[in-house]
Each structure stands twice: as C-alpha cells, then as structure tokens.
Amino acid sequence: MLMDGWRPPARWRAKKKTTKTPSSFSLLSDGYSSLIGKKRKQSSVGDADSLSLCGLDINEPSAKRSKATSLAGFFPIKTAPLKRLGQTLQAIFELSQGEQDLVEDLKLAKKAYHDPMLKLSIMTEQELNQIFGTLDSLIPLHEDLLNHLFQARNPDGSTEHVGQILTDWLPCLSSYTAYCGNQVWAKALLDQKKQDRRVQDFLQRCRQSPFSRKLDLWNFLDIPRSRLVKYPLLLREILKHTPDWHRDRPHLDQAMQMIQSVLADINRCTGESECQFYKDRLLYAEVGQSDALIQRSRTLCCHGELKNNRGLKLHVFLFQDVLVITRSVSMNEQPASYQLCRRPIPIRQLDLEDLSDGEMRVGGSIRGAFSNNERTKNFFRVSHRVSGGPLESHCFQASDAFNKQQWINCIRQAKESAEARAGQEDPSLDLVQAETELIQYQIKMEDAKEQAIAADMDAGYQEDVRC
Numbered sequence: 001m002l003m004d005g006w007r008p009p010a011r012w013r014a015k016k017k018t019t020k021t022p023s024s025f026s027l028l029s030d031g032y033s034s035l036i037g038k039k040r041k042q043s044s045v046g047d048a049d050s051l052s053l054c055g056l057d058i059n060e061p062s063a064k065r066s067k068a069t070s071l072a073g074f075f076p077i078k079t080a081p082l083k084r085l086g087q088t089l090q091a092i093f094e095l096s097q098g099e100q101d102l103v104e105d106l107k108l109a110k111k112a113y114h115d116p117m118l119k120l121s122i123m124t125e126q127e128l129n130q131i132f133g134t135l136d137s138l139i140p141l142h143e144d145l146l147n148h149l150f151q152a153r154n155p156d157g158s159t160e161h162v163g164q165i166l167t168d169w170l171p172c173l174s175s176y177t178a179y180c181g182n183q184v185w186a187k188a189l190l191d192q193k194k195q196d197r198r199v200q201d202f203l204q205r206c207r208q209s210p211f212s213r214k215l216d217l218w219n220f221l222d223i224p225r226s227r228l229v230k231y232p233l234l235l236r237e238i239l240k241h242t243p244d245w246h247r248d249r250p251h252l253d254q255a256m257q258m259i260q261s262v263l264a265d266i267n268r269c270t271g272e273s274e275c276q277f278y279k280d281r282l283l284y285a286e287v288g289q290s291d292a293l294i295q296r297s298r299t300l301c302c303h304g305e306l307k308n309n310r311g312l313k314l315h316v317f318l319f320q321d322v323l324v325i326t327r328s329v330s331m332n333e334q335p336a337s338y339q340l341c342r343r344p345i346p347i348r349q350l351d352l353e354d355l356s357d358g359e360m361r362v363g364g365s366i367r368g369a370f371s372n373n374e375r376t377k378n379f380f381r382v383s384h385r386v387s388g389g390p391l392e393s394h395c396f397q398a399s400d401a402f403n404k405q406q407w408i409n410c411i412r413q414a415k416e417s418a419e420a421r422a423g424q425e426d427p428s429l430d431l432v433q434a435e436t437e438l439i440q441y442q443i444k445m446e447d448a449k450e451q452a453i454a455a456d457m458d459a460g461y462q463e464d465v466r467c
Contacts, residue, residue: 087241092149092159095234099146102227106139109220112211122198131190131221133182137175138224145169162238163251170258176228176266181273183225188277188335190218228266231259275300278317283329283339291344293322302410304403306396309360309379314341316396318410321347321418323382325394342394345384347418352411355379360395378404382411 114132117123123131148165193199206212235256242249275298284290297319305328306316315338317324323345326338360379378401383393398404 088238089158089160091234091237091241092162095162095238096146096149096159098227098230098234099142099149102223103139103142103146105220105223106135106142108211109135109217109223110139112206113217113220117199117202120202122196122202123193127189127193130182131186131193133186133221134175134179135221135224138179141172141175144172161248163248163255166235166255167251167258170231170255170262173228173259173262174265176224176262177269180225180228180266180270183222183270184274184277186221187218190221192335229263232256232263235259271300272298275319278303278338281335281337282317282324282326283337285340291322291324293346294319294324294344297321301414302407306398306407309395309397314396318347318407318414320414323347323350323411343386343392345382345392345394347411347414348422349384350411350415351383352408352415353381353383354408355381355395360397377401380404380408 109132114128114135118125118128145165148169149159149162152161152165153159194203203217207214207216235252239249239252239256242252278300279294279297282294299320301318301320303315303317306314308314313328315326315328317326317338324338324340325342325345327341329337329339331337357377357379360376378398379395380398381393381395383391385391396407398407
C-alpha cells in the first residue's frame with residue numbers, strides 16, 4: 001500500500017454535505033457582484049474544456065454541521081418590534097457561526113492535507129506552497145473576527161452590535177487578493193498532480209474518510225472564496241432588520257460600502273490573474289508571434305468550449321478587446337495549452353448574429369427550419385471584415401440555450417465596453433492594428449498564390465511525364 005504510513009484519526013466525525021451540479025459558464029466582470037456564483041459543488045470543478053462560471057460560491061461546503069444554526073428556540077418572539085430584533089440577532093448569529101466553521105475547515109485543510117503530504121513526501125514543499133497559497137495567513141485573520149464577536153456577546157449569548165467590529169476588521173480582507181489571485185494557478189497544478197498515483201491515492205482515501213464530508217481538497221481550498229462573497233449577503237440581512245434609529249446602523253452602512261469596495265478590488269485582481277494565466281497558454285503558429293490586442297488585454301470576459309458547424313470542438317476566449325478561437329492541446333500531462341486556429345477578431349470590428357434553431361447548415365447538409373435535429377440548435381455567428389479583404393464569419397454551437405445566451409450577452413457587453421473606451425484611447429493604436437491586419441491578409445494572399453502556382457507547376461510536370 002502506498003499510504004500505510006498515514007490513517008485519518010478516528011475522532012474526525014462525518015458531516016453531511018449538500019450537492020449541486022457545477023455550472024458550465026465562466027464569466028468575469030467588473031464589480032463585486034460577479035463574485036457571486038452558484039452553490040458549492042461537492043465534486044471537483046468540471047472539465048477544463050467546459051464553459052464554467054468563474055464566479056465565487058456563496059454557500060460553504062460546511063453548511064451542514066451538527067451544531068445549532070438558529071436562535072429561534074432561545075427567543076420566543078410575538079410582537080413586530082421584538083420579531084425584528086430576533087431576526088437581527090439571528091443574522092448576527094449566522095455571521096458568528098460561519099466564522100467558526102470557516103476557521104475549523106481551514107485548520108482541517110492544513111492538518112489533514114498539507115502536513116501529511118509534506119511529511120510523506122507526496123508533494124514537494126514548493127508544490128504545496130503553490131497549491132495552498134497564503135491559506136495559513138487567513139486562519140488568524142478569521143480567528144480575530146471570531147474573538148471580537150465572542151467578546152461582544154451578551155450574557156444570554158446574543159450579540160446586538162457588530163457594526164464597529166466589522167468596520168475595524170474588514171480592511172484585513174485585502175489579504176485575500178493574493179490568495180484569490182493564486183487560485184487559477186493552484187487549480188492547474190493540483191489537477192496536474194492528480195495524475196500522480198500517490199497523490200491520487202492519498203486524496204481518494206481522504207475523500208472516503210468521515211472527516212472530509214466527501215469533499216475534495218479543492219473544495220476546502222475554495223471555501224475562503226465562498227465565505228468572502230457571503231459577507232455582503234449577511235450584512236444586507238442584518239441591515240434589513242436594523243432600524244434607522246439604531247446606533248449600530250451608521251457602522252453597518254459603512255461596513256457594507258467597505259465590503260463592496262474590497263470585493264471589487266479582489267475581483268479585479270483575480271480577473272487579471274486568470275487573464276494572464278490563459279494568455280501564457282496560448283500557442284501561436286510561429287514562435288515569437290503574438291497579437292497586440294491579446295497582449296494588452298487585462299480582462300478575460302468569458303471562455304469555454306464551443307463547436308463549429310462541422311462539430312469540431314473549439315475553445316474560445318473572449319478578452320476585453322479581442323475574440324480568440326483556439327483548439328485545446330495537451331502535452332505530457334502538462335496544463336492544457338491552446339493553439340490559435342483562426343485570426344483573432346477585434347471586438348470593435350465584430351458583428352454578432354443570433355441564429356434561429358434549424359437555420360444552420362451542419363455537416364454539409366441543409367437542415368430545414370422545421371427540423372428538430374439537436375445538431376442544428378443553439379448556434380450563433382460572429383463575423384468581421386479584414387481591412388481590404390473579404391468578410392470572414394464563424395458559426396458556433398453552444399451546449400444549450402442558456403449557454404448560448406450567456407455567450408451572446410458577454411459578446412454584446414464586451415462590444416459596448418470596447419466602443420465606450422474607443423474615444424478615450426490613442427487612435428494611433430487602431431491604425432496600427434488595421435495596418436497589421438492588412439499585412440497579415442496580404443501575406444495570406446501571397447501564400448495562397450504561391451501554393452496555386454506550385455500546384456499548376458506540379459500538374460504540368462505530371463502531364464509532361466505522361467507524354
């Protein structure tokens with residue numbers, strides 16, 4: 001056995017976990033609202049080629065615990081004012097309980113995963129540092145908030161004032177910038193290391209043990225992000241039940257503004273990190289070749305797998321200024337790279353068309369408008385005209401109607417944003433881009449001409465041989 005040197009302690013109790021199918025769309029946008037995603041996934045994040053929302057989860061995997069989660073039994077509430085007070089206390093209780101659950105999960109991730117893998121040399125210290133990032137620094141941060149909430153409790157266990165505590169503590173969340181910015185790199189390395197039989201065996205044993213609640217390591221590593229985006233929801237709930245005359249109200253209003261600002265900064269930095277991660281994995285036709293619009297992009301609006309009208313799988317990236325069409329390439333168990341297979345399309349020059357079901361030609365045959373064939377559904381078309389050249393168009397098929405609409409919405413929003421920025425940027429950049437495209441088109445035409453001449457010469461040679 002590979003893992004005879006380690007067994008999970010029996011004192012770790014089993015805890016239940018609710019599950020939900022992971023989403024299939026990846027979207028980054030400005031503002032903290034894009035951090036709010038769907039429920040925590042029990043299994044690891046889906047296929048790397050699927051289109052998944054990069055948004056952050058709002059429900060922690062530790063939601064189902066064998067602990068009290070309500071104050072309803074402690075406060076028999078009948079009148080409206082008292083009921084409102086009870087709802088405020090309940091929201092504060094959920095805030096405190098969530099912090100306690102988070103601290104326990106972070107300590108568990110270190111004690112049950114990081115330390116054993118380091119001790120058994122399953123991964124190197126450098127690899128573990130990349131995967132776990134700055135997780136250690138988050139534990140004292142949340143312990144500090146938990147201690148202040150505990151000290152603010154009344155003798156009956158309730159807490160009435162948390163506004164000042166939160167306004168003093170929320171600036172500490174800037175520590176999340178480094179942690180969240182590292183997540184995309186951490187996930188790629190973890191997926192790569194899972195190909196190692198020792199790593200795979202260790203993680204499987206952990207997942208089957210009661211202490212993990214059937215969660216994967218990545219679920220534990222992603223818990224801090226899921227907790228992060230829950231703070232605005234908890235604050236909004238506390239505010240909802242706090243009257244304007246309450247002395248805690250000004251502090252709570254200030255705390256809401258602070259958390260929105262902090263999340264916006266973290267979201268922006270996380271988006272830039274993910275954008276750079278995928279830019280580094282783009283493969284061009286020639287070594288040293290690049291595209292100016294791709295290189296200056298700092299935001300990846302969305303990306304994921306689409307099919308063309310011949311059923312070929314493509315991985316499409318929508319950066320802030322350019323649409324990039326690639327094919328996924330895997331090499332020697334390394335993180336997937338993406339080979340450009342079409343000329344990048346500037347967003348400002350792109351035209352978008354929503355195609356009705358049955359309108360698209362598939363595989364060389366015409367499908368009628370009344371066709372129910374699934375292959376003719378969920379198509380959209382993008383096209384653009386190269387300077388001095390013909391119109392180029394590309395048809396894409398999404399996995400379902402929702403996925404298609406998400407792509408259409410993202411492209412439209414990116415186009416509007418690009419056009420809004422146009423008046424604020426140096427117009428010479430557009431001229432350089434247009435000249436570059438013209439040169440690329442002329443080179444393409446020259447290559448085609450040379451190939452045609454070579455084909456004619458070869459045909460003439462074959463004719464001479466027959467003679």
